[in-house]
Amino acid sequence: xxxTVLGAGAWGTALxxxxxxxxxxxxxxxxAQQINLLQTTRCNQRYLPDxxxxxxxxxxxxxxxxxxxxxxxxxxxxxxGLRAVARQLAQHLGNFGVVWLCKGFEAExxxxxxx
Numbered sequence: 854x855x856x857t858v859l860g861a862g863a864w865g866t867a868l869x870x871x872x873x874x875x876x877x878x879x880x881x882x883x884x885a886q887q888i889n890l891l892q893t894t895r896c897n898q899r900y901l902p903d904x905x906x907x908x909x910x911x912x913x914x915x916x917x918x919x920x921x922x923x924x925x926x927x928x929x930x931x932x933x934g935l936r937a938v939a940r941q942l943a944q945h946l947g948n949f950g951v952v953w954l955c956k957g958f959e960a961e962x963x964x965x966x967x968x
């Protein structure tokens with residue numbers, strides 16, 4: 854299965870590393886500099902410094918490329934970032950399932966992700 858994980862914080866990185874053992878996985882971050890650092894060091898020094906990124910884990914800062922061939926898209930951002938990522942995803946709809954694994958609520962609206 855081709856899986857794209859949107860969000861390269863600790864949660865998204867941990868999911869991507871785990872899933873990459875049995876699936877084709879792309880980890881996306883909105884910050885190209887962060888992706889470049891992850892590619893160079895093959896480690897997420899900021900969030901999971903002791904966990905190496907598997908060589909088969911693909912990394913991308915390009916949203917369209919990251920979601921293009923996905924069978925499943927996992928949104929692993931804080932809830933505060935969910936709305937922006939969902940809007941981007943709506944512009945790149947494909948034949949994939951979407952799961953969000955966010956915690957917290959939106960500061961401006963006090964809404965939870967399902968609301």
